[in-house]
Amino acid sequence: MRHPLIGLYPGTFDPITKGHLDIIYRATKVVDRLVIAVAGNPGKGPLFTADERVEMVRDDVADLPNPNGAEIEVCAFDCLLMDFAAQVKARVIIRGLRAVSDFEYEFQMALMNRSLDSRMETVFLTPKEEYSYLSSRLVKEVFFLGGDLAGLVPARVLASLAAKKP
């Protein structure tokens, strides 16, 4: 019997959007176990703390359909991604690919990760068209300028954003 395939989906998730959730749903159809890894304190200076982001991801993932019954775990990490992948025994990295703008960065990351661990594969999944322009950065900009984000982020995330309003 082959070993269960463990996938690692890393990101900042500041905050989680329906685009991320769509990728998570698709990933559960491909791997046996999915570890969603929330980057603790990336250079970008996140709006939400790592604990807040992990909690938001956990809450929303609990509501997702999971037709294959994949195991899902959400945790924060602060080390080199390939070291974290080794810790959780992940064999594939899952990333979402939106428009061409994601391509160059994602391509570099995938090659860098493979040069750090030659056994690692990166699998790119594409979201539903309606989420293909959606990013956490844009969500924060639109929210703080008073725009309507209904349908683009989970309701709980809207409430968490409101709590951060100056």
Ligand code: ADP
């Ligand atoms: P990062 O800080 O690594 O860019 P993000 O949390 O913004 O982290 O994104 C994590 C992953 O999810 C990346 O692969 C990103 O391309 C992907 N992603 C983010 N938003 C979407 C979306 N709307 N559709 C598809 N993939 C997405």
